[in-house]
Amino acid sequence: MLSIEEAQQRILGGVDVLDDELVPIGEARARVLAEELRATLSQPPEDNSAMDGFAVVWPDVQAVHHGGSAVTVSVVDIIGAGGRPAKALVAGEAARIMTGAPIPEGADLVVMQEWASWSSDKSQVTIERSGPDGDNIRRAGEDVRQGEVLVEQGAVLTAADVGLAAAQGCSSLRCGRRPEVAILATGDEVHEPGEPLPEGHIYSGNSVALAGLVEEAGGVPRPLGIARDDPDSLREALERSRGADALVTVGGVSVGDFDHVKDVVAGLGAELEFWKVAMRPGKPNAFGSLFGSPWFGLPGNPVSCMVSFLQYVRPALLAMQGASSLFLTTVDAVLEEAVGSREGFLFLLRGIVEPDWTSGGYRVRTTGPQGSGILRSMAQANCLIVVPEEVSHLDAGQRVRVQLLPGPRPAQVASGLR
Template sequence: MIPVAEARGRILDGVAPLPAEVVGIGQALGRVLAADVAARLTQPPADVSAMDGWAVRAADLDPLPASLRRIGEAPAGHPFPGTVGPGEAVRIFTGAVMPAGADTVVLQEDCDEAGGAVTVREGGGRGRWVRPAGLDFRTGEVGLVAGRRLTVRDVALAAAMNVPWLTVRRRPRVAILATGDEVVMPGDPVGPGCIVSSNGLALAALVEREGGLPVTLGIAPDDPAALAGHLAAAAGCDLLVTTGGASVGEHDLMRQALAAPGTRLDFWKVAMRPGKPLLSGRVGDVPVLGLPGNPVSTLVCALVFLRPLLRLLQGLPPDDGPAPLARLAAPLAANDRRQDYLRAGLERAADGSLLAGAFPKQDSSMLSALAAADCLIVRPPLAPAAPAGTEVEIIPLDGF
């Protein structure tokens, strides 16, 4: 068995971002930018009013109250064509361009109008309630930097900068193959000794959530020739993820399949729990990540190995940042030589810190426990017994 860090390093070694492609802004959400995005206009393009009111000259507001003459109005999208001179005012609305000569806006509720005469009872100094040109951004300014996964806010900013097309990384095409005579799809008849497959669907959901395109190859039976045919179907994909068949039984055929001509087995077995029978290799030009068959093992390994791989393929760092920490809500026994990933709940202590409580049952077949967990507690190999309150590394499961 090799350590988790070594396995992860070998899986991620040499992974380069996929080529870029151009997409319409309406299809950009969740994609990773491959080029900076610069504004194609200045926003606002001119000084504009921030409120409904009257565009006036600050010099005419001393003293107050001041009596001014209405000379027109400026709705948004219809600038006033003239110039505001001494003792004059223009009715203006939010977002409208400030008329020439005016340098401040007084609020409509601070004024009275009768017969074309405007009485200003209260007002501010020069520039009050005026948004200057370029307040948000100016033409040529970079608003979004390459290497960023686009959020709803990013899409809004790109649209405001008048950018209809964005250069993003191509989405990784990930072939997903479940294996085993005992595996059936949800909704199919479940015969004696069979189990319903959750792994393929869960992996497809993870791939899609992380920005990839899942390519489902179905379920390969425990037959070497059939398995080889399914593996060959992954040609043209950026990655092949298999689940099951990676252990030591006579019907666990993945290692055998990666010994055939045109394939390669890089490593097999990782010192982790759950997830020991994990393998990495190649089928032709396609990297292979072989995950265990137990559903919790599959998903924990996907979180530890597949997620960072998908991020690298899209030009992102493999991790979001330093691993968060929590304090143990209850003591843990000493660990053995395998790195442990314990399903746990999270709660807030009175001082605001996070408390992580490992579930009493950690069987790798229990999807219900994984679904109920808030995080994984990471226990390094040979970690000593830890009393309650010990600070530990966690992997949050929010959205996973």
């Protein structure tokens, strides 16, 4: 039986990076950048004011800065953002200046308007307090210098990234194409939400959850509905997955009498890489290729299904888009309770990780019962607690590795800023 890492290596060795495409800048957030973004412009392009106030010459206000008496200088120019200085300043002169306006030649600093008083005719200003030489001036290129790499190739673009690109004048960015992912649920007992539910049957929560996970990973879900537990229904549904960049099936990969998925995909020409992994939840996991695209056979229990997606399908979808970071972020945390597992399997327990303001680290606890059918444990969790294969018990107070789940975190009542 493969370890998680071995399974991940086989999967990533079997996926190719898709073509890239130009994406309008307003639609590029959360897309994977296909080529590094370099600055074509310095930001700011020239020295400008960080305050509304008065641009002055340092020798005129040096004594004021060191506690001396106020000085009065002549106002010879008014410069707004987007405007241009009318003249260079000399000793005894000031320019009224707005935030973002270019610094006139000869000016050494900007005194904020709260530290100055106009004369009645506004021809002069009295400087009552002053900062040091260079105060309140944003220097050319202090944010970005022309030629700098702003965002690395393979980055998943954030709102700040696309804002940075837009500030460089980019109307579009070249990004990896979003993979189309066909999703097929299986089972005689499974029904679409909203349908009448016979006794003993269930609704297909897995398909909806997987569609959301596909979108979070940058993909485009293509729901194929539900195939019944017979080879003909499976075969017809699988044929409809042709053309997708990846196929995810749910259920039918275990050893039950009605688990037909492996046999049917094999009959359609699939190449099977593996179908068991030493992981709990999620031991029955299949991977191969069908119709020229990666196929992931996930277990039907809802927790096993979602955990397996996060370990195997999510990294593959990100790799298809050319992402440089493929796996869930991990941190170390201190267990608040003892946990048990079974040696020989890596366990991923649903947990809630929180900052420990006393130690400066993290603490973590389980969500409660850890059965693979308890979907609520995934809804409550913000992490997966990693229990290694070689241990069967961990005590409260021991340090563990946790994977942070994508998406919103549990609500924080206080801001946590102080």
